[in-house]
Amino acid sequence: MSETGIYEPFYKVIGKELEVFEHAYLNKLPLLLKGPTGSGKSRFIEYATYKSNQKLITVSCHEETSSTDLIGRYLIKGAETVWQDGPLTKAVKEGYIIYLDEIAEARPDILVAIHSLTDHRRILFMDKIGESLKAHPDFMLVASFNPGYQKGFKELKPSTRQRFIALTFNYPEPKLEAEILIGESSVDKEIAKKLIAIGTKIRNLTELGLTETASTRLLVDAAILIKSGLPKRLATETAIVEPLTDDPEIAEALKDLCNLII
Ligand code: ADP
Numbered sequence: 001m002s003e004t005g006i007y008e009p010f011y012k013v014i015g016k017e018l019e020v021f022e023h024a025y026l027n028k029l030p031l032l033l034k035g036p037t038g039s040g041k042s043r044f045i046e047y048a049t050y051k052s053n054q055k056l057i058t059v060s061c062h063e064e065t066s067s068t069d070l071i072g073r074y075l076i077k078g079a080e081t082v083w084q085d086g087p088l089t090k091a092v093k094e095g096y097i098i099y100l101d102e103i104a105e106a107r108p109d110i111l112v113a114i115h116s117l118t119d120h121r122r123i124l125f126m127d128k129i130g131e132s133l134k135a136h137p138d139f140m141l142v143a144s145f146n147p148g149y150q151k152g153f154k155e156l157k158p159s160t161r162q163r164f165i166a167l168t169f170n171y172p173e174p175k176l177e178a179e180i181l182i183g184e185s186s187v188d189k190e191i192a193k194k195l196i197a198i199g200t201k202i203r204n205l206t207e208l209g210l211t212e213t214a215s216t217r218l219l220v221d222a223a224i225l226i227k228s229g230l231p232k233r234l235a236t237e238t239a240i241v242e243p244l245t246d247d248p249e250i251a252e253a254l255k256d257l258c259n260l261i262i
Contacts, residue, residue, distance in 0.1 A: 011040070011047035012180050014172050021048040024165055025097075025140055030118045032103075032161065033144040035169030038215025040180075041144045044169070045099050054138060057087045058099045061106035067113035070100075071126055083129060092117070092124045095138030103143040104154040111160050117141055118163040148211070171216055174200065180216060185223035191232070194262045195219045198236060201257055208250055214240055232262045 033041040049056040070088035091098035122135040202214040222239035236258040
């Protein structure tokens with residue numbers, strides 16, 4: 001447990017990601033975590049922040065996330081208007097690590113807002129109150145991005161990407177992924193191996209045209225359901241097949257595949 005009373009998050013280190021993070025943090029270089037959904041990006045940043053004894057603020061970006069949501073806004077309280085700092089301002093002031101999850105989903109004005117924070121200036125311009133804020137020495141910006149090559153995924157402009165150093169996340173090799181499943185759910189090793197076999201098969205089925213594939217997260221969910229006592233086939237159907245597709249034929253094919261293995 002850390003001094004702040006937070007327990008160490010469970011995270012299996014896959015490669016050199018912690019080393020890269022430590023040096024990025026030491027030099028306060030903005031860091032971009034690239035990789036598909038459920039590949040451990042968020043868990044990694046929780047772990048890396050914990051290991052560096054820092055505090056983390058996470059913002060899950062979506063289509064409506066704007067610079068106002070990050071920087072702050074005036075609120076009306078009784079007869080007064082009071083300024084309320086947004087999470088980015090708080091992080092810049094107090095020296096937190098801020099994690100902008102799925103940054104490409106947010107409105108483009110947030111890219112303008114972080115511009116001067118991602119270069120040597122390390123300044124946040126708060127246009128609504130006409131102030132600029134020098135970042136606390138401990139402040140660091142981390143963002144994640146899903147480079148999905150399928151339709152419907154938003155791209156990140158090359159000029160924005162160049163402002164970050166970047167780490168790629170992918171699904172870990174089977175032995176490590178099985179350890180993650182066991183670590184997260186305490187499921188038996190044999191079951192973990194079978195779930196990994198299902199995951200690997202689905203990841204190789206590119207002809208099904210799934211927009212997303214069987215992530216570590218989905219396999220962990222199936223393991224949790226099985227450990228909790230749900231019949232294995234029902235667990236794989238509800239945790240793996242149904243989240244991946246709404247097409248009845250593809251669902252049938254995936255169910256058959258799972259039932260063959262488990
Ligand atoms: P992302 O942020 O990439 O969408 P998450 O970090 O939320 O993915 O990971 C999804 C789940 O997968 C986590 O809740 C955790 O159960 C599991 N997971 C993935 N990779 C790891 C890892 N290396 N160590 C521990 N758990 C992991």
